Amino acid sequence: MTKGKKKTSAFVEWVNGERNSHLKAELHEAHEPRRRIEIKLDDEKQGNQLLSFFKGYHFLTTLLCLILLVIFLWVVLSLPNFGDPAAPTNNEVSREYLVYGMEKTGSENAVTAMIFTYRGFDTLGESCVLFLAASAVMMLLYQPGNRGVTAKERLELKKFYDLEPRSRNYLVTQMSKVLVPFIMLYGLYVLIGGENSPGGGFSAGAILSGGLILYRHAFGHDATRRFLSERVFTFIRTLGLCIYAGVFAMYIVLQGGDALTSHIIMPIDVAVGMVVMCTMYGFYSLFMKGEI
């Protein structure tokens, strides 16, 4: 099943992990993988035996997917019409949230009121998922430049991780100087206004991290590390989770008195925003450079 070399776009090559572009070639030179594959004739035969089910596999999975599609379409066509007010999903639960949510939680935004108080435990779990994901990615990719490695290894790592452009683009730098403050301001507005208008911790965290990533891209790693070092990064995301857990534990212990409920949304909002911002920026930074 050998095909001739087809001309593919750079994106397809990138997805396939081929090393045709200059960047990939550089990476490949910089870091020779530990185990190279040389498929010998003998191996090819054995491998083909092992992989002979792949042909049947393609057929069977296509069949399975088509059967699933038919079942799904059949189910979907028997659902209530799109936007039907009498649909069973619009039941007394959502009615309760809409009619009494404002009164009981003091938040005009019914979604925020729902996810931070009625379903607050679930959202605490979400924050933990984000925290753990950032920690897991850190465990896998964390390669600080100068800890426990020889000089040669450090040079290799530096080459491998130096994906950021060496010379900054003038246009990007100048535009970021104008845009980043406004992006951060908008993020803060969404964070604080999440109680009474569209927004909330998750979207605000994403906007703030977008601003940070733009800043990092325009001014480089060293400039970002001046105010968001690894220590600060860890502190902010841990503090966010602790604030959330503390406030919500208090809410549960005190049985959610009305006076308290109307005040817990704002701190939880800010805490979630902190966790989301740090997680998103951490993903970018770890994939880019292997350190915060």
Added chain:
Amino acid sequence: MDRLYAVLEHRYEITAVTLFVIGLMHMMQQRQLVRKVIGFNIMDSAIFLLLTSRGFVVGHVAPMVEDELARQAVQYYVNPIPTGLVLTGIVVSVSVSAYSLALIQKIYREYGTSDIKELVHLVKREG
């Protein structure tokens, strides 16, 4: 004619399940690991589309409840629950994507490939 009307009424849900099956096929049939992650993300988007389309009510607006309307809120605002569920889904989707991409990068650095077929060769040779 009734059939056609039903299909038009359920256009969002039909798009959603079609996308879901496309994503599933990608996850099962592609050999490159990065493509599997892309298929996973297509599946996620399909689920979000299905949930949000279930929460919509014709003629109603986003649930920013104003004081004087709160008593008759049910007649003015869409269902807020699916929106909250989608929020949960997005968080989980982002986390899983990041974790699997990190794993793929590790695999690529160790073996120099992210192709399932070549990886099977390697694993077989190493026993």
